[in-house]
Amino acid sequence: MLNDWKMQLYWHLPIRIQEAALSLYAKHLEKIYYNHIYEEWKQWLSGWKNWTPEYIKEWKEQRLQHIIETAAKHVPYYHNQWKDRNWKSIHTEADLHLIPTLEKQSLRRNEHAFITNGAKPKSLWLEKTSGTTGTSLKIYWPMLMVPQWYAVTEVMVRNIAGVEQETPRAMIGGRPIIPGDTKKPPYWRFNRRWKQLYFSSYHISQKTVAEYVEALKKYESQWMTGYGSAIATLAESALDDGINPYPIEAVIVSGDTLLRGMRQSIEQFFKCKCFDSYGQCEGVSMAMECLYGQMHIIPVVGITEILREDGTPCESGETGEIVATSLLNDAMPLIRYRTGDYAAWAEDQCCPCGNPNPIITNLIGRTDDYLITADGRKVGRLSTAMKRSPTIHSAQIVQDKPDHAFLLVRPGENYRLSHAEAIRDDILERIGKFDIEIIEVPEIPKTPQGKTVLVVRLDERPVMKEMYKKLIKRIDI
Numbered sequence: 001m002l003n004d005w006k007m008q009l010y011w012h013l014p015i016r017i018q019e020a021a022l023s024l025y026a027k028h029l030e031k032i033y034y035n036h037i038y039e040e041w042k043q044w045l046s047g048w049k050n051w052t053p054e055y056i057k058e059w060k061e062q063r064l065q066h067i068i069e070t071a072a073k074h075v076p077y078y079h080n081q082w083k084d085r086n087w088k089s090i091h092t093e094a095d096l097h098l099i100p101t102l103e104k105q106s107l108r109r110n111e112h113a114f115i116t117n118g119a120k121p122k123s124l125w126l127e128k129t130s131g132t133t134g135t136s137l138k139i140y141w142p143m144l145m146v147p148q149w150y151a152v153t154e155v156m157v158r159n160i161a162g163v164e165q166e167t168p169r170a171m172i173g174g175r176p177i178i179p180g181d182t183k184k185p186p187y188w189r190f191n192r193r194w195k196q197l198y199f200s201s202y203h204i205s206q207k208t209v210a211e212y213v214e215a216l217k218k219y220e221s222q223w224m225t226g227y228g229s230a231i232a233t234l235a236e237s238a239l240d241d242g243i244n245p246y247p248i249e250a251v252i253v254s255g256d257t258l259l260r261g262m263r264q265s266i267e268q269f270f271k272c273k274c275f276d277s278y279g280q281c282e283g284v285s286m287a288m289e290c291l292y293g294q295m296h297i298i299p300v301v302g303i304t305e306i307l308r309e310d311g312t313p314c315e316s317g318e319t320g321e322i323v324a325t326s327l328l329n330d331a332m333p334l335i336r337y338r339t340g341d342y343a344a345w346a347e348d349q350c351c352p353c354g355n356p357n358p359i360i361t362n363l364i365g366r367t368d369d370y371l372i373t374a375d376g377r378k379v380g381r382l383s384t385a386m387k388r389s390p391t392i393h394s395a396q397i398v399q400d401k402p403d404h405a406f407l408l409v410r411p412g413e414n415y416r417l418s419h420a421e422a423i424r425d426d427i428l429e430r431i432g433k434f435d436i437e438i439i440e441v442p443e444i445p446k447t448p449q450g451k452t453v454l455v456v457r458l459d460e461r462p463v464m465k466e467m468y469k470k471l472i473k474r475i476d477i
């Protein structure tokens with residue numbers, strides 16, 4: 001990742017030089033991402049369909065025991081926390097309940113207490129989480145884990161969607177690719193070495209969309225990846241503008257909650273399947289949608305649990321928090337880490353695709369999707385209510401006061417006010433005394449990182465206040 005002064009320098013270079021720098025940087029990264037470990041893991045992983053349940057169980061148990069022992073003996077945080085715990089009796093994932101879950105807050109208080117003694121942060125790979133309220137976390141990975149992670153991504157994510165690293169692609173993420181005040185194309189940069197087109201997510205509009213589509217054609221992008229909300233905006237703007245569909249092989253989205261309307265627009269414009277995927281910088285859990293629309297857990301990355309508020313495991317079909325233990329990171333072990341994401345184990349665990357790995361459903365991204373009532377209660381899982389109506393394209397709750405919120409609704413086909421009212425009543429049933437005003441909007445605002453979140457508590461997102469003031473005339477903030 002480039003630091004600030006390097007970024008500043010980069011912005012001032014001519015585009016041609018910027019693109020050359022991107023290719024050069026990619027060449028440097030290849031030594032870290034795509035080295036012999038990557039090749040070995042790719043080879044090993046490509047046989048996953050033939051792995052027996054016993055084989056994968058044993059592999060995971062060996063890794064788990066290594067991680068637990070490393071943590072207990074060599075990681076200051078666990079060394080202290082587990083003094084009176086019987087960590088030696090943890091052999092399988094069924095024993096994990098013997099140790100407490102790990103809160104993001106504990107990690108935030110002292111990231112360095114989680115680093116294995118003797119490992120120097122400078123010799124590790126640094127991943128930064130995006131953090132909804134601007135408080136990002138530093139996660140250190142051992143260098144060995146980087147190519148392993150990329151091999152998993154290649155075999156268990158891209159290949160499942162029928163594409164690969166070498167296939168030309170376009171990507172829309174949260175990073176600024178071009179200066180924010182750019183008024184004319186290009187709204188992208190091209191990394192020739194990886195045939196990767198990086199689109200700015202902040203410049204997509206009805207006015208610019210034709211140029212975006214032209215860029216896809218020019219650079220022959222055959223698949224797309226990035227935030228679902230940004231790719232959906234591109235697809236919707238293009239469809240609204242009457243631009244002919246641009247057929248590609250696949251779209252793989254991650255990073256925000258994929259709503260029904262977004263998926264429809266993406267599939268309609270790109271004439272291919274839109275695959276949802278799940279992962280996080282913390283590197284503790286990963287899942288990928290198969291051709292049959294089921295989200296399968298990727299077992300080699302970590303051990304995934306779905307827990308209730310009280311820490312007990314959820315029944316199948318019951319939504320709970322994803323709590324996961326990395327099996328790859330022994331430099332900064334994250335054990336029973338509370339991801340802040342929610343999902344449920346699917347009631348039917350059989351999938352015609354033949355992938356035997358567990359299926360999760362009802363995945364709700366790290367939206368912190370709850371309201372805080374005047375008496376301080378957190379009322380969560382609101383997105384389940386909001387996902388209900390098929391006539392609503394997308395929706396968002398914006399809490400401006402302790403006892404008041406707006407329900408922003410972007411109408412879809414056959415929409416009626418009563419549909420939004422049903423959602424409001426469903427939410428009110430969970431909250432009790434609260435006031436929710438319904439407002440129809442042409443588009444749901446995104447965070448400065450370009451993500452769509454389902455609940456916005458404005459006091460925690462001061463930078464978004466101006467935007468909502470413009471959108472909601474009645475708002476008083």
Ligand SMILES: [Zn+2]
Nearest residue numbers: 290294351353
């Ligand atoms: Zn499947």
